[in-house]
Each structure stands twice: as structure tokens, then as C-alpha cells.
Amino acid sequence: MELYLPLAKDEKLKELGLERQNKVYYNGKLLTIEEYIREKLKDSDFWAVKIALEAIERAKKKNKDLITVRCANTPTGVLHIGNANDVIRAYFIAKVIDILGYNVRLVFTSDDRDPMRGFPSKIADKYGNIVDFKEKHEYEQKYDGFPVARIPDPFKCHSSWSEHFISIYFKEFELLGIIDNIRFEYYSPSILYNTGLWENLVKKALENKDKINEILREHKEHVREYPFSVICENCNRIGSTHVINYNPKTKEVEYICESRHLKKKTIQGCGYKGKTTIRNGKLDWYVEWAMDWAYFDTDVEPMGKDHYVSSWKISPKIAKEVFNIEPPIPVVYEFFTVDGKKMSGSKGNIYNLTEFLKIMEKEVVLYLYTKRPTTHRDIKMENIPSLVKEYDELEKKVLLHLSGENKIENEEIIVYYLTKGSIPKEIPKKIEYSTAAIIGQIVLPKEYLINTHLPIKFEEEVLERIKRAFDRINIPLKDYNLERLRKATYWAITYGPERVKIKPNYERITIPLDKNELQALEKIIEYLEKMKHYDMEEIQTSIHNIIKEHTDPKKFYPKLYKMLINKEQGPKIASLIIALGKEEIIKILSNYQKS
Ligand SMILES: [Zn+2]
Ligand SMILES: [Zn+2]
Structure with a gap:
């Protein structure tokens, strides 16, 4: 028996002799939500739980009192929803470890000393909006091969290219509720190299370069004298330098x-020859990855499949043989594609979290990442309403369960809790996404549809209009419904298929109607005049029956849409009636009663 007391019925509380309080009644005990979720975690098949338990075992064996889940991204441009797999998957694992009662941190490094190799055609402005990169050509001429932390911010709002993109990323994590929900630590490799924090590990790698090169040769990888590059003091490039000699005494190359x-x-380099400290350089990727694990004492690390099939065969060997450490537990994830296409900053086919937060609530965005990491996922922009619906159904199921009404899988409760971040004290009465998309196009002013991931103050007059539409279908004027209204509308006008895009048509246009069609029209108007309340299903069926009874639906529907929105197809007729109100619809249709 499990019952979340804020959701319980009065009789049930009386029967159990309990007072309404913020606790879960579970197997005869009163638990906090976290304690309750902990019980659920212990008995679950959720992928993040399995990895978390493995990490806890590993930490126990090593006598560690802090578990580290590490993730990283290279800020060479927009960090997109595919890149975010690294951080969000790591977050779920860390959060589970946290709920299970162990000390855990989420370490994020931004690989900001990596060289830039070509510039993307799309970037994100300081608000995270994807825009064309107009200076692409100029940047390519000037900054190719520069470490990303030394390239200027094209918008001049941050100190560098990498800081610009990382700041947007962090803002997105904040909106997703990640940063405030876990011990989140951010490290910049540029700083770690510069300040000497990585110096001893770099020394170790350079002293063991023969061992490293042997491993690389075994895997038929390209081998250089030293697996190290420095930032050229003449031209600032890091992607073009080779080390020819290393002096361990002076720590110079x-x-x-x-x-x-x-x-x-x-x-292309500049031909300069020089001598500099090892703090001014960077280990090659395979070695740097292993050094990361050593420095952060990493227990778990998510990685894209591309790394798993390449670097993961090499870096763990370097970790063991050079740094004398055990590599972390790998969590391999498949990439996301959108509308069947791989995301690519250089091709301009790119979606970031900011864009996704414009069309979906943060919990639905997180929900995308709760699916098994090894399943490839293609997100169809046209099908966003079904994704949101799937989440709404999950929410309803979980909350009904917690109010004592149905049974569900532990995994569903865990997924809901991890994405939502809490359990609401009442069951929200949400407007359906696809209905919101239609109503919003009628009642929302255009300026409400910019940056829909950020809160906005609704004007009285707009609220009045929304309330009238919501009242028709008994939807409360709550913040979550207003948020959904904006997001669904933004989706409809930006990504929606043609049939959901609407604009009411008040002008009479010429539509030839025969006798039967005129009769159907009259009956529809009659039906609407008599209609007492708005019920999507009921309206839809009644109108369809009227049409079927009098004429050929195949021919009549295009005409009906033409009258209402001047298009031959559209969303459900009932959703238009709800959005506009029956009075408006009658006004429009009456125009056509006499042909
Ligand atoms: Zn900036
Ligand atoms: Zn140079």
C-alpha cells in the first residue's frame, strides 16, 4: 500500500487514522518523498539505477567516500541536444546515487583547450537562439587551429568563444533544474593546465611517451614524437604544433x-620554432582523457558511441599503464537524430536545449533522456504533441497511483520523479498540447511567442481571452497551462504540419454549396446554437454525424475548413470551435447560409 498523503482522499486518511502531511504512507510507515523514492530505486530495472549501484560497489571496494560521475563537452559551437546526452545521463546517474544516500559529485569539463577545426554555419546568440554565423569565413581565416578558449566571442558578451557557448549551456542546465539539484562542479582544462594543477600528470605522460606510443601503434593510430601540443607563442594556434624535445628538469618543451x-x-602553422612551459600545452586526446580520469578519480562516465568504438579501446590502457588507475565504468549512449538527420553545426541542422525548452516543459525535455541510452532515437518535430502526451499520461498514471488508485511499475515512478524533480501536491489538470496549439494561435499575441522558454507576464486582456477559451473546456487558468499554451503555439507555427497552422477567416469568399451542403451547414449552426457545453469528442462526433447524414464528408470538409480558416484542411473542427467560441463560428458560417 502506497499513498502520497497530499493526494489521498479524506475517507482514506480517516480510515488509516492519518493527518494530511507531506509524506508517503508506505508499507505501514510514513516516509519523506526521498525516502520513498529510495525504496523504489532499490527494486528497479531503470538503467541509471543499475549503473549507480555498480558505481557504489566500486567506490566501496576502493574505500572512497566520494563518487565522481564525469561528463564533458567540447565547446566548438552550439552544444546541441545530442551533446546533452553526456551531461543529462550523468546527472540521472549522480542523482540516483545521491538519493541512495551516497556522497556524489557531477564533474563537468569543457575541453576548452581543444583546437578549432573549421567553423559552424549556425551558432547561438547570448539567449541561446540559433542564428546564422555571418563571420564564419573571417573566423576561419583568422582563428582556425586556435584553442577554443582563445577565440573571441562573436557576440562580444563573453571573454571567449568557449565561454560564450558554455554559458548558454549552463543557463539551459539551470532551466532544466540540473545545476541546483546536485553537487555540480565545473572545470576548465585551460585553467587546469595554466595554473599547474595538471602539471604532474602531464609530466608523467611525457616521461612515458614511449609506452603511450607503443599503445597507439598497437591500435594503428597516428604516432608523434610526443603526444603533446603547445599554443604557438607566435600565432596562437595549438592545432599546428609538434614537440621536438622535452626537458623534465625545467618542465619545458x-x-x-x-x-x-x-x-x-x-x-597550417606559421613556421615558428620556440621553447615554452608544459603549462602552455595540451596532451593529445587519448592521453588527456585518461589523465581526466586520474585527476578527477572518475567512477562513471557517459560517452557517445563514437568514442566507445574508438578511444575507449585506447585510453583505458593508457590509464592503467601510465597513470596506474582503473578506468571508469563506461555508459555508452546512442545519438539523437531529428527528422532522420544527424545534427551538424557545420551543415546548420541543429537543435539545442533552448529550442527544445521553447516547445516543451523541462520535464518532457529531460524525459527524452530517460530512455535506454543504447536505443537510437529519432525525434520527429511533427510528433512533439505525442511525446508530450506520453509524458502527460505518465504523470497521470503516477499521481493516480500515489493517490491510491492504480498500480504501476517502479520504473515509471522513478522516471517521473527524476524528470519532474518533485511530486506535486495535486493532480494537475493540463490542457492537451494539441488543443493548446490551436487555442494559442487565436488568443496569443505574436510577441508572446518569442523566447517561450522564459517566463512572461501575461496582460489582463490576454488572460481574459485565454480564460474564455479555457473555461469552455474546463481547463484551469494555471501557470502550467499558460506555459503550455505558449510552447504549443510556438511549436505549431514553427514546426507544426500545415494542417495545424490556422488563422480564422472572417471574410466571405466564394464557395459553391449545393442544396444538401447548405442543409448540413444549417444543421451545424443549429447544433452550435443549442450546444450547452464544450466537449471535444462530443462536438467532433456530432458535427461529423450531421455532415454524414446530409452530404458527402469527403467533399464537405474541405469547404467547411475553407469557410473557417481559408484552407482546405485543418485541425479538428471541434478544436477550432473551442478556440474561437461557438458565437464566432456561427458568425463566420452564417455568411455562407445563402449562396
Ligand atoms: Zn557571449
Ligand atoms: Zn605558429
């Missing part, structure tokens, strides 16, 4: 800036 082939692209 001699280097030459010539040219280097990096991922299908050759970075």
Missing part, C-alpha cells in the same frame, strides 16, 4: 609550428 592533419582538415 621545444616545439615547431608547421602543419598538422586533424580530422580531415590540415591546420
